[in-house]
Amino acid sequence: MSSELLPPNWPAMSIAEANAALAAPGSPVQVEDTVIDGVPSKGYTNAPPNIHSILFLAAMTHPDRDYIVYKDERVTYKAMLRAVEHFAATLRDKYGITKGDRVAVVMRNYPQWPVAFYAALSLGAIATPMNSWWTGEELEYGLSFAGVKAAVVDPQIFERIHEHLSDLPDLKHVIIAREPGDEHNHPNVSSMEDAIGPANSWADLADIGMPNVEIGPDDDATIMYTSGTTGKPKGALATHRAVIANMFNSLTCTARMYLRKGEAVPEPDPNVTRATLMSIPFFHATGSFAILIPTALRGDKIVTMYKWDASEALPIIEHEKITSIGGVPAIAWQVLEHPDREKYDLSSIEVVSYGGAPSAPELVSTIKRRLPNAAPGNGWGMTETCATVTLNIGEDYVNRPTSAGAPPSAVELKICDPDGKEMPAGEVGELWCKSPSNCKLYWNRPDATAETFRNGWVVTGDLARLDEEGFLYLVDRAKDMLIRGGENIYSIEVESALYDHPAVMDAAVVGIPHKVLGEEVGAVVQLKPGMSVTEDELRAHVANQLAAFKVPVEIHFMDEPLPRNANGKILKKELREQFTPRG
Numbered sequence: 001m002s003s004e005l006l007p008p009n010w011p012a013m014s015i016a017e018a019n020a021a022l023a024a025p026g027s028p029v030q031v032e033d034t035v036i037d038g039v040p041s042k043g044y045t046n047a048p049p050n051i052h053s054i055l056f057l058a059a060m061t062h063p064d065r066d067y068i069v070y071k072d073e074r075v076t077y078k079a080m081l082r083a084v085e086h087f088a089a090t091l092r093d094k095y096g097i098t099k100g101d102r103v104a105v106v107m108r109n110y111p112q113w114p115v116a117f118y119a120a121l122s123l124g125a126i127a128t129p130m131n132s133w134w135t136g137e138e139l140e141y142g143l144s145f146a147g148v149k150a151a152v153v154d155p156q157i158f159e160r161i162h163e164h165l166s167d168l169p170d171l172k173h174v175i176i177a178r179e180p181g182d183e184h185n186h187p188n189v190s191s192m193e194d195a196i197g198p199a200n201s202w203a204d205l206a207d208i209g210m211p212n213v214e215i216g217p218d219d220d221a222t223i224m225y226t227s228g229t230t231g232k233p234k235g236a237l238a239t240h241r242a243v244i245a246n247m248f249n250s251l252t253c254t255a256r257m258y259l260r261k262g263e264a265v266p267e268p269d270p271n272v273t274r275a276t277l278m279s280i281p282f283f284h285a286t287g288s289f290a291i292l293i294p295t296a297l298r299g300d301k302i303v304t305m306y307k308w309d310a311s312e313a314l315p316i317i318e319h320e321k322i323t324s325i326g327g328v329p330a331i332a333w334q335v336l337e338h339p340d341r342e343k344y345d346l347s348s349i350e351v352v353s354y355g356g357a358p359s360a361p362e363l364v365s366t367i368k369r370r371l372p373n374a375a376p377g378n379g380w381g382m383t384e385t386c387a388t389v390t391l392n393i394g395e396d397y398v399n400r401p402t403s404a405g406a407p408p409s410a411v412e413l414k415i416c417d418p419d420g421k422e423m424p425a426g427e428v429g430e431l432w433c434k435s436p437s438n439c440k441l442y443w444n445r446p447d448a449t450a451e452t453f454r455n456g457w458v459v460t461g462d463l464a465r466l467d468e469e470g471f472l473y474l475v476d477r478a479k480d481m482l483i484r485g486g487e488n489i490y491s492i493e494v495e496s497a498l499y500d501h502p503a504v505m506d507a508a509v510v511g512i513p514h515k516v517l518g519e520e521v522g523a524v525v526q527l528k529p530g531m532s533v534t535e536d537e538l539r540a541h542v543a544n545q546l547a548a549f550k551v552p553v554e555i556h557f558m559d560e561p562l563p564r565n566a567n568g569k570i571l572k573k574e575l576r577e578q579f580t581p582r583g
Helices: 015-023 052-061 077-093 112-122 136-145 155-167 199-204 240-260 285-298 310-320 329-336 362-370 395-399 446-452 491-499 535-543 572-576
Strands: 031-036 039-044 066-070 073-076 102-106 126-129 150-153 173-176 189-191 220-227 233-239 275-278 301-304 324-327 351-354 375-382 387-393 412-416 429-434 457-466 472-477 481-484 487-490 504-514 518-527 554-557
Touching (some): 052 077, 052 112, 052 285, 073 077, 073 199, 077 112, 077 199, 102 112, 102 136, 136 155, 155 173, 220 240, 233 240, 240 285, 240 375, 240 387, 275 285, 275 310, 285 301, 285 375, 310 329, 329 351, 351 387, 362 375, 362 395, 375 457, 387 395, 412 457, 446 457, 481 504, 491 504, 491 518, 491 535, 504 572, 518 572, 535 554
Parallel strands (some): 066 301, 102 126, 126 220, 150 173, 173 189, 275 324
Antiparallel strands (some): 031 039, 066 073, 220 233, 375 387, 429 457, 457 472, 481 487, 504 518
16 A cells, blocks of 8 residues: 555554553453453453443433434434333233343334344343345244244335244244334234334433343343354344444554554543434444444444345435444445435544445545545454454555454454464464353353364454564465355255255355455356256346345356365365456
């Protein structure tokens, strides 16, 4: 990256010096020695004890500030707290939800999503967000596997799951947001609005207090589904400590940016409210752990959309004075390259951050040229680490645009060979991560837990290297996965759907590079002798089984067998060369 984009005399201190200063006693992100799940670890001294206490403190400090804005619905912190209090009481008194019960949240980014999420957490229940893009069959699996007792859904999700209710004996209650539940004439179906009313009325609810349930840092908080190499989603179980620690990882990396510039870390200005345009789903670890909850910690605002559309986003950015955009590289590119960009005042944008998909290094310089007031940022994390582990922001990102950043003091990263032996700096191997933000296990999957969670470390399956200063560079993914616009797609799942077609003899799925989405799904198939099927027919076949974002955009047919190595593994590098980058 050219030096003219960096200030003179940068950096003012090394990564190690900045990390040490931020971890020291008296710092808001002070680090201490602790024990997590029996393993000596690092933790954050000043971390709140549980997730919902963050909302409570925000409502006490900034009661009249907007927290969630969706179209003409504006929910202040006080209004959100009142809705959470009342819905938690309903979950407890009407539906019998107690500590440890699983409560699913499956809907678009409506204001009701965080109400259900925080209410479940405040009871000590395990909030279980699910992908609102999943098919009915996929949702049935997620609800069944976690033993969900109550599910809070929107009307579109209910239409997908209602025919599966008879196969879900553990699911005692389905609560529909934004629609009367009684019109469905089912004994287990009810309405969320019956308990708390519409969003713009929540501020008028009585102050009944949060549930009186003792919930500590190491109590279970969430199950987040993440696909595995078997193709079946796994539920990563996180504690309150882990979810909150991801925020402190991010806070540390952000504060470090100022120290590296030779500046003092600015104190929060109580008169300044920042605003994030929410372009990714709350059901992602990024959406809930890295945006929803940290926004409450700062008393800031989130503006959500029914679905991401850059044309609709531009006037929202201007009207709501949005200070942060991002999520995946697609969002940044679409805003930066939109033909109407110059028609709107985007000067409020201070941060353009993203992760979850490969990004082109030129994105950094494009941000600096077109949004000179904005600090670009990228990072690394995964569902198993509760989102953010490293964050590369500001000058460090300009200087190292292909890096995902250096870890804060509470986090250890190492690169290991296949035997788990640590490798020297600069060498490529498998990335291991030890962080207070790590999940504790996979729900009801002791086999997968033993593979991934080892004595406080998460074995990530990512191939990476670390430089001499500790900056992380992702090289490839050891797990057979591609990422489309932030959505994880495991090849074996799509391959299984292809194999299910009677004409398919062999199949392989690869990622097609895409400028905006990072990757799209490509497939190469060999048909059985004497059988035929068209590309459109195969795509329709996959679409009947899997969510739309998993359906291949291109399918190539081969007459000869797919190339394999001596061990029988398909040589996907050769197959990728058949496809032309898109976007």
